[in-house]
Amino acid sequence: MIRKFIFLAVTVLLTASCSKNDGTIRVLLDWTPNTNHTGLFVALEKGWFEEEGLKVTITQPPEDNALVLVAGGKAEFAISFQDWMGPAIALERGALGITAVAAIISHNTSGIMTLKESGIMRPADLAGRRFADWELPVVTAVVRYIVEKDGGNFNAVRMIPNYATDAITALRTDMDAIWIYYAWDGIAAEVHGVEFNYIDLGTFDSLLDFYTPVIVANTSWAESNPDIAKKFLSAVSRGYNFAIQNPAEAAQILLKHAPELDRELVMRSQEYLQTRYQGSASRWGEIDPRRWGGFYHWMFAQGLLEKDIGAGGFTNDYLP
Numbered sequence: 287m288i289r290k291f292i293f294l295a296v297t298v299l300l301t302a303s304c305s306k307n308d309g310t311i312r313v314l315l316d317w318t319p320n321t322n323h324t325g326l327f328v329a330l331e332k333g334w335f336e337e338e339g340l341k342v343t344i345t346q347p348p349e350d351n352a353l354v355l356v357a358g359g360k361a362e363f364a365i366s367f368q369d370w371m372g373p374a375i376a377l378e379r380g381a382l383g384i385t386a387v388a389a390i391i392s393h394n395t396s397g398i399m400t401l402k403e404s405g406i407m408r409p410a411d412l413a414g415r416r417f418a419d420w421e422l423p424v425v426t427a428v429v430r431y432i433v434e435k436d437g438g439n440f441n442a443v444r445m446i447p448n449y450a451t452d453a454i455t456a457l458r459t460d461m462d463a464i465w466i467y468y469a470w471d472g473i474a475a476e477v478h479g480v481e482f483n484y485i486d487l488g489t490f491d492s493l494l495d496f497y498t499p500v501i502v503a504n505t506s507w508a509e510s511n512p513d514i515a516k517k518f519l520s521a522v523s524r525g526y527n528f529a530i531q532n533p534a535e536a537a538q539i540l541l542k543h544a545p546e547l548d549r550e551l552v553m554r555s556q557e558y559l560q561t562r563y564q565g566s567a568s569r570w571g572e573i574d575p576r577r578w579g580g581f582y583h584w585m586f587a588q589g590l591l592e593k594d595i596g597a598g599g600f601t602n603d604y605l606p
Contacts, residue, residue, distance in 0.1 A: 311335070311342045311518055312361040314352040319544035320470055321555040322390055322499050323365065324536050325526030325563075327543045334524050338517035356504050357383040363518065365390070367498040369424045372582055375599040376591040385508065386500040386600035388519055389573050390526070391469075392565025394488035394495045398432075399466045401457050402481035409485060410438030415462035418448035425465065427588040432490055454480055467498075469562070473555045477548070496581035497573060500600075508604065519571065520606045526563050526570045533560045571605045 315323055326344055329335055335342040347355060352364035353374060366386075374384060400406040406415060409432040419425060430440040450456035453464045453471040466472060468484065475482050488495035501522070508515040529536035537556035541547060564570040579597030586594040 309340045309514060309517075311340050311363065311514070313342060313344045314347040314355060314361045314364040315344065316347075316352055316365040316367070316499060318346060319540065319547070321537070321540065321552060321559055322467075322469065324529045324540045324556065324559075325390070325522055327525070328528050328536050328539050329521040329525035331539045331542065332525070332528070334521040335518070338521050340514070340517060340521065342518070342521075353384060353502065356502055359504055359507065362504055362507055362515075363387075364502045365499050366502045368496045368500060368578065368581060369498065369585070371500075371502065371599055372424075372585050372591050372595065375595050376593050383505055384502050384599070385505040386497065386573060386578075387503045387508065387515070387602075387604045388501040388522065388571030389497045389567070390499045390501060390571075391497075391559065391562050392567045393562065394498055395468045395562060396465060396498060397468060397487045397490075398463050398485040399453055399457065399471065399475070400463045400483045400485075402483055404457075404462055404483070406463060407483055409433045409436035409490070412463055413439045413442035414444070416444045416446050416460065418450060418456055418461045418464040419445040420449065420465070421447050423590055424585070427585075427590055428465075428487065428494065431588070432485070432487070432494075435491065454478065457482075469555050469559050470551075473558055474548075474551050477551050477554060492577075493580055493584045495577055497578060500573075501571075503604070512604065515604045516606070519604045523570055523606050529556065530560055530563050530570070533557050569605065572602050573600045575600075 313326060330342060330344065347364070353366050353370060355361050356364040357374065368386065371384060371386065406412060412429070412433055417429060426445065429443060429445070433440040433443060446461070448456060448461055450464070453466050454475055456464050472484065503515060533556040534553065537553045541549060541552055575597040578600055582591065582595050585591045
């Protein structure tokens with residue numbers, strides 16, 4: 287996936303759009319609608335985009351190519367992740383293609399899930415076990431890092447290609463451990479009464495407290511249309527702050543736009559994220575340059591980036 291993305295990113299960065307905009311905004315999600323996206327749907331439902339004079343459409347990208355499409359000017363904004371952005375930023379070679387403009391969740395809420403009966407309590411316990419591998423270099427690097435830091439043998443971990451979208455089913459069939467986002471898969475396990483263990487990556491090591499997910503903009507477009515970018519993020523900020531203050535109503539709005547979702551999962555996930563959207567930040571969406579840069583320093587040290595981009599690739603300038 288990263289190799290494919292790098293190839294496409296280098297191509298589309300050369301044609302990134304920097305034209306003026308009439309207020310039409312295209313937003314690409316990273317996956318199917320879920321509580322990471324609630325603020326966007328709240329802003330849409332409440333008419334806050336229209337109040338800002340914007341015409342906003344929210345869609346899912348084909349084949350997880352949201353970053354590529356945004357970098358190529360095929361959309362103005364997308365939902366993505368700091369770890370996925372790193373290789374593209376490192377390859378830009380002076381051409382500003384993509385920039386993170388808001389953190390949807392203030393701290394990393396992802397980690398490693400295992401069934402309680404597995405006895406896997408800590409990273410070192412993964413030795414000899416089957417890990418659901420997305421075949422991304424960053425996944426291998428993170429698993430190696432936490433296992434070895436915990437005194438375990440990474441070479442004994444069985445990294446098995448697996449792209450299961452249902453973590454619980456994967457763990458009950460052919461996997462022993464899987465990387466999840468707690469706000470969705472962790473809450474789903476709770477809803478279904480599944481007993482599990484969880485290794486929180488951001489808590490295990492502060493270097494892994496990276497930003498996931500984030501709102502990403504086409505850099506050239508945003509620089510050419512700063513007022514529109516600010517209007518968009520003003521409405522989005524209202525949406526997420528509404529979800530913080532009114533999680534139950536916000537969940538109902540998400541369910542209206544995505545009725546196929548499990549109601550109890552959405553309601554409980556929304557409650558979980560209520561205190562985590564803004565977290566310790568001074569305002570929703572703000573990115574801490576030390577944490578952002580610290581993770582990219584780590585990625586470079588692991589050989590995941592061709593250069594140390596430090597705190598590059600984000601800005602707080604468009605936030606209200």
